[in-house]
Amino acid sequence: MIKRLLDLGTPGLLFPMIQSVEEETTVIMQIETIDALERAEAIAAVGGVDGIFFGPADIAAAMNIIYDKKEHG
Helix, strand or coil: CHHHHHHCCCCCCCCCCCCCCCCCCCCEEEECCHHHHHCHHHHHCCCCCCEEEECHHHHHHHCCCCCCHHHHC
16 A cells, blocks of 8 residues: 555655554665666655665666566576
8 A cells, every 4th residue: 555655656654543663663765767766865865764775677677678587686
């Protein structure tokens, strides 16, 4: 459900009725397009973002490259 909302372009999400939380929650952004790849440093600099995951198959598809997991790990 969360992925669908983010894919639709929602600018933020609110999680109501949270009763507890781990001491620290990690926020990782997934980079999947050429535009996002070009903005990766700016995305990483957003407050609260702990890391970035690069989706190699998605980025390859955006670049019209066939991603071969056997070849690229």
